[in-house]
Amino acid sequence: MMQNNPYRGAFLLIVAAAVLLAIAAATGRGDITTATLILAGAGCFVTGVFLLALHKGEPLDPGIAALLPAQGTITIATLCADLGVQGDAWFIPDEGTVIEVIPVGTAVPAAFKDDYSFITSDACAVRITPTSAPLLAHLQEKHALEIPDEDDALLACIIEVCDDLLEVAEKTEAKREGANIVVTLHGYRLMDGCRAVRAASPKCCTMVGCPVCSLIAAIAALGTGGAVKFEHIGVDEKKGVLRIILTRPEPRGAGHGNSR
Structure with a gap:
């Protein structure tokens, strides 16, 4: 089967432009027909050049793109489980960014400001940078993403993203x-x-979260000004539906961010 060459259309337009201009030059009649040929040739040439200039290449297969971060999510969750961590991820706004805290149980440490991965004082937990951090930074820098704090606007922001x-x-x-x-x-x-991560364990989804789920949680944390937690992440593979439930239980020693 012949593969689709993204440059073929642009090349054919440029060739057509050359043929039309050559015919116009060869006839040299200087009438309306010649003018039409010149205009058509110029139009084909400009269109071909634009196609070449604006072409970004073939898009990445979504199936392949989906698998790129899967093992990283599984590995972090496996390491946490080996350390005895059993809680679900909390996303907590911290000076314009978001940190992810995975508690050993259900209680979250009252203090987690130090730059350590393991929190051993008070309630024990693992502190990591969310898997969505590079993606969130990219959207803020390259797409001027601004996260509103008004409730309806925040929900609309999640949909737009x-x-x-x-x-x-x-x-x-x-x-x-x-x-x-x-x-x-x-x-x-x-x-x-989702299929690859959940094949390892559905707990990976709520304990760590892939970049997309993590991004939604991070946006919610920044928008509400308070901690949010993965309450449930469900997948219906037949219907192609992903459902994320975020909740906002206050961490012990509340005071991190605003409460609404």
Whole structure:
């Protein structure tokens, strides 16, 4: 089967432009027909050049892209489990950024300002940089992403990031259900990554989170000004639906961020 060459269309337009201009020059009639040939040739040439200039190459297969971070998520979760950590990830805003704290149990340390990966005082936990940190920084720097603190605007921001900026879903819904934020991604395009991570253990999703789930949690933490936690992450592979439930239980020793 013949492969689609992205440059073939541009090349054919430029060749067509050369042929049309050559015919116009050869006839030398100087009438309206010649003018039409010149205009058509110029149009084909400009269009071909634009196609070449704007072409970004073939997009990466979503199935391949989904698998890129999968093993990293599994490895972090495995290391945490080997250390005796059993809690789910908390995303906590900290001076304009977000840190991820994975407690040994359900209690979160009251203090986690030190730059250590292991928190042994008070309630024990593991502190890491969220897997979404590079992605969030990229969106803020390259796409001028601003995270609002007003509730409806925050939910709209999550939808815009998933549908328009990242294009990881056909349609995203984000809503409040009591104290929870529920985000549902329909037609999720990175389902292969979910399948690989959950094959190791569904606990990997809530203990660490892949870059997409982690990004949604980080945006929610920055927007609400307080800690959020993965309450539940569910996947319906047949329907291609990813559902994330974030909750906001206050950590012990509250005072990190604002409460709304």
